[in-house]
Amino acid sequence: MTPADANGIxxxxxxxxxKNGPRAVDGIDLVVEPGEIYGFLGPNGAGKSTTVLMLTTLxxxxxxxxxxxxxxxxxEGPKVRASIGAALQEAALDPLLSxxxxxxxxxxxxxxxxxxxAERGRKxxxxxxxxxxxxxxxxxYSGGMKRRLDLALALAHRPRILFLDEPTTGxxxxxxxxxxxxxxxxxxxxxxxxxxxxxxxxxADALAGRVGIIDHGRLVAEGTPAELKAEIGRPxxxxxxxxxxxxxxxxxxxxxxxxxxxxSPRAAAARLEGGEAxxxxxxxxxxxxxxxxxxxxxxxxxxxxxxxxxxxRSLEGAGEDEEPEPGAEAEAVGSA
Amino acid sequence: xxxxxxxxxxxxxxxxxxxxxxxxxxQIVPALVFPMFLLAVNSGGLRDTTNLPGFPTDSYLTFALAxxxxxxxxxxxxxxxxxxxxxxxxxxxxxxxxxxxxxxALLSGLLAGAVVLGLVQAxxxxxxxxxxxxxxxTGVPGALVIVALSVSITVAFGTIGLxxxxxxxxxEAVQSLFxxxxxxxxxxxxxxxxxxxxxxxxxxxxxxxxxxxxxxxFRSLLFEGWEPDALAxxxxxxxAVLALGMFAASSALKTRLVRT
Numbered sequence: 175m176t177p178a179d180a181n182g183i184x185x186x187x188x189x190x191x192x193k194n195g196p197r198a199v200d201g202i203d204l205v206v207e208p209g210e211i212y213g214f215l216g217p218n219g220a221g222k223s224t225t226v227l228m229l230t231t232l233x234x235x236x237x238x239x240x241x242x243x244x245x246x247x248x249x250e251g252p253k254v255r256a257s258i259g260a261a262l263q264e265a266a267l268d269p270l271l272s273x274x275x276x277x278x279x280x281x282x283x284x285x286x287x288x289x290x291x292a293e294r295g296r297k298x299x300x301x302x303x304x305x306x307x308x309x310x311x312x313x314x315y316s317g318g319m320k321r322r323l324d325l326a327l328a329l330a331h332r333p334r335i336l337f338l339d340e341p342t343t344g345x346x347x348x349x350x351x352x353x354x355x356x357x358x359x360x361x362x363x364x365x366x367x368x369x370x371x372x373x374x375x376x377x378a379d380a381l382a383g384r385v386g387i388i389d390h391g392r393l394v395a396e397g398t399p400a401e402l403k404a405e406i407g408r409p410x411x412x413x414x415x416x417x418x419x420x421x422x423x424x425x426x427x428x429x430x431x432x433x434x435x436x437x438s439p440r441a442a443a444a445r446l447e448g449g450e451a452x453x454x455x456x457x458x459x460x461x462x463x464x465x466x467x468x469x470x471x472x473x474x475x476x477x478x479x480x481x482x483x484x485x486x487r488s489l490e491g492a493g494e495d496e497e498p499e500p501g502a503e504a505e506a507v508g509s510a
Numbered sequence: 511x512x513x514x515x516x517x518x519x520x521x522x523x524x525x526x527x528x529x530x531x532x533x534x535x536x537q538i539v540p541a542l543v544f545p546m547f548l549l550a551v552n553s554g555g556l557r558d559t560t561n562l563p564g565f566p567t568d569s570y571l572t573f574a575l576a577x578x579x580x581x582x583x584x585x586x587x588x589x590x591x592x593x594x595x596x597x598x599x600x601x602x603x604x605x606x607x608x609x610x611x612x613x614x615a616l617l618s619g620l621l622a623g624a625v626v627l628g629l630v631q632a633x634x635x636x637x638x639x640x641x642x643x644x645x646x647x648t649g650v651p652g653a654l655v656i657v658a659l660s661v662s663i664t665v666a667f668g669t670i671g672l673x674x675x676x677x678x679x680x681x682e683a684v685q686s687l688f689x690x691x692x693x694x695x696x697x698x699x700x701x702x703x704x705x706x707x708x709x710x711x712x713x714x715x716x717x718x719x720x721x722x723x724x725x726x727x728f729r730s731l732l733f734e735g736w737e738p739d740a741l742a743x744x745x746x747x748x749x750a751v752l753a754l755g756m757f758a759a760s761s762a763l764k765t766r767l768v769r770t
């Protein structure tokens with residue numbers, strides 16, 4: 175049994191082109207195992223949302239194939255939709271309706287029987303902590319409340335696979351953590367497969383069993399966070415000189431040990447080509463140059479380091495170009 | 511899909527459409543106030559027009575009372591279209607697209623708000639007109655037909671709003687249609703009966719303008735009595751606009767919802 179035959183996802187050579195634009199998705203291959211949380215990490219405009227729209231059947235691919243829950247996304251769209259839940263990039267809610275009214279509409283449209291609708295809605299609203307706000311209009315909800323309602327709506331028909339497109343963008347830490355806990359619980363306790371796109375490194379690190387890194391529509395790395403970091407294997411040393419005037423000299427010394435890395439304004443940093451063992455050499459070199467150091471830190475490799483190694487750019491601020499608007503078919507060049 | 515499920519979908523979307531309409535006074539109030547304001551201005555300022563030989567009634571108020579029903583229906587273009595455009599802009603349509611929702615259910619449900627608006631408008635215009643002294647020679651049965659015709663036109667024009675929203679995906683684009691439709695109203699037999707319009711080009715345009723015949727259907731009920739031809743033409747035009755609008759909106763929905 176392949177992953178897609180159960181509750182998994184299989185993608186082969188998926189492509190999406192837009193008229194007068196680049197290939198938003200340029201030949202992606204990936205497999206998501208049933209019950210797994212798969213983090214799809216990349217900057218703005220990398221192709222994450224376009225991929226999600228294709229996998230959720232809302233946008234036909236230009237080329238390639240994908241099976242979601244065992245169903246072909248082009249030939250068996252209705253069966254795919256019946257198997258999945260999705261919270262897309264914007265929390266698409268009606269500000270004039272209450273949370274409970276949203277649940278009633280969603281459960282009814284999914285064909286849940288009249289007798290079960292109210293109870294299902296009540297339980298889901300309670301689960302995401304919106305029981306007290308259930309009868310308030312959504313226009314008055316905070317960003318975190320809207321995201322939680324979005325999640326509850328995506329779960330209305332008990333989907334086997336859940337697509338979450340940047341579910342915590344714009345949320346405060348508390349709301350973000352609460353959502354992470356709920357997503358993790360869904361995967362662990364209910365066996366729901368989660369395909370999660372994010373531009374937050376810590377989100378992919380904390381939640382995902384495996385991570386795919388996408389850039390310019392291509393999958394540039396894939397593996398568990400630990401595997402990806404181990405693959406890079408280079409820690410970063412960051413130092414703050416006691417005399418701010420020594421910063422340039424400090425950077426020059428660190429450059430002998432590896433490429434410069436992002437650092438705070440007063441500091442300089444470098445990725446140690448020789449790994450942690452070079453730290454003692456770094457200290458000796460700084461001492462030899464007579465540079466007094468206020469603080470010296472060794473950072474383990476992060477997913478940002480992985481992104482940098484694979485793309486030559488840092489993930490933070492990498493996505494300057496927005497993803498092409500995937501809404502209108504009129505803008506598309508062909509479709510499968 | 512079973513008929514029961516389709517009914518549920520239409521019912522739920524209709525419920526939402528009605529709730530949205532009732533919770534947005536800014537949609538309802540202008541559609542009630544502006545036509546009444548125009549009625550007051552026209553019936554006061556053009557009162558002496560009834561002295562023209564061949565003018566069909568002594569009361570210009572009664573003659574002009576037909577206009578608000580058509581004018582109010584024009585608001586339906588804006589209201590139904592703007593609501594749908596907002597759903598497209600916010601991604602709510604994508605949420606609906608992820609359910610087993612049928613396109614016909616979506617369009618029918620969305621028009622439910624137009625039905626409610628049409629009922630409220632028709633009842634208000636008729637009540638205000640009668641209180642102000644307008645005639646209604648066909649009595650209570652005529653009033654019921656007026657309401658039915660008004661709702662029919664409101665729903666029919668609402669489909670044009672849905673089409674515009676689905677084609678453009680923009681609330682602003684939908685609202686920009688309003689002045690265009692207003693031109694149709696002004697170049698019709700709005701202020702004078704067709705046979706009393708002296709300017710030839712104006713009369714020719716008004717003659718081929720369907721709005722003229724919608725107005726004449728209302729006027730037949732208000733001061734001429736039961737005229738089956740006028741009513742058939744009025745309801746026929748409403749049905750034709752509804753059919754064309756639904757066809758266009760359904761086609762646009764297929765393009766907009768590119769789900770596989």
